[in-house]
Amino acid sequence: MFCTGDDDGVIKLWDPRKSQEIRRHSHHFDFISDFLWLGDKKQLISTSGDGTLSVIDVRGKKPEPFAQSEDQEDELLSIVAIKNESKVVVGTQLGILSIFNRNQGWGDCVDRVPGHPQSIDALCAIPSSYPSSHSTILTGSSDGLLRAVQLFPTKLLGVVADHGSFPIERLAVDQNGEGRWVGSAGHEDTLKMTDLKDVFEDENSDDDENANAPSDEEASADREGVEVENTQAQAPSDGGEDDALSVIDAASGDESQDSEAPKEKKRKWKGNKDELAGKKKKGRNEIDADPSFFSGL
Structure with missing residues (x-):
């Protein structure tokens, strides 16, 4: 019709x-x-x-x-x-x-x-x-x-x-x-x-830019991928993944035990004292000298 x-x-x-x-x-x-x-x-x-x-x-x-x-x-x-x-x-x-x-x-x-x-x-x-x-x-x-x-x-x-x-x-x-x-x-x-x-080439160029630009989800996924790669790069590669995890766990366990255990106080060694000797007082004009100082006189 x-x-x-x-x-x-x-x-x-x-x-x-x-x-x-x-x-x-x-x-x-x-x-x-x-x-x-x-x-x-x-x-x-x-x-x-x-x-x-x-x-x-x-x-x-x-x-x-x-x-x-x-x-x-x-x-x-x-x-x-x-x-x-x-x-x-x-x-x-x-x-x-x-x-x-x-x-x-x-x-x-x-x-x-x-x-x-x-x-x-x-x-x-x-x-x-x-x-x-x-x-x-x-x-x-x-x-x-x-x-x-x-x-x-x-x-x-x-x-x-x-x-x-x-x-x-x-x-x-x-x-x-x-x-x-x-x-x-x-x-x-x-x-x-x-x-x-x-005539409308500006609209087409804007569409191409928007199409090529990564979305928010893709950008966040890329950032997560970079973080994972950096973590894997820092881990030791000789012993494999399990060995690397065990080494990290052991190191963290030692640090935790050291931090939790109480630290003993260090005491200065004073030697054996003669309790009967008493305190010896130094004379007014008395000095401490090495005996070899007088050997040549």
Whole structure:
């Protein structure tokens, strides 16, 4: 099944096996600018020049849409989903990005991001392999510039491609949105292919550094390994592991026994005393001299 939208605001659902459309929706009164498919709900979202977007349940048979927004007082030209399809970004004629939150309904947008000098005719998401893919989109404007815009927080990341003065009508990333090349088509009948790695190379370098950097667990394991190696290097290697442990235990046991045993006090040897001899007093003019001193006199 596929769908088409014409300049009168009529949406048609087709079966390739049949020559006529299987369903028709005519709730828009101006041209249909873009479509977005929500696979989880089997819903088709359309944007129109009448200033509204509508949600069609392809499983139903009613001609009325499942939901339709209020008039945004601006032509809605392009649409893309971000944040795992929980939010939808719409590009307008005045160069404003209108953000719709699916959890809060389709009645009105929840935020507006100005900044583009001219209309935003095409929108595209970047591959999910980039860390900022949940909040970064590619915008094609009628001024001929393909830009990379971050929404949370709002920031212009740079110009991806330049079509000169020709408006950009369509954007797409290869490999079903997960490749490295983005194609942009403008009114100059030229398809430009731009390498996204040249635009988001900073994010890739940050990922490589984080991937090569060891985690906390690996760093602690390396430190423990170094400590174990230092311990083994200090232990004696001749007698093996058991001998080294026994020598260390014996040395520690001797030290513990020496530290626990009481130390005996050392006494000075004074020799044998003659208790009957009494104390001998030295005379006033008496000196102690070696007998050999007087032998030569």
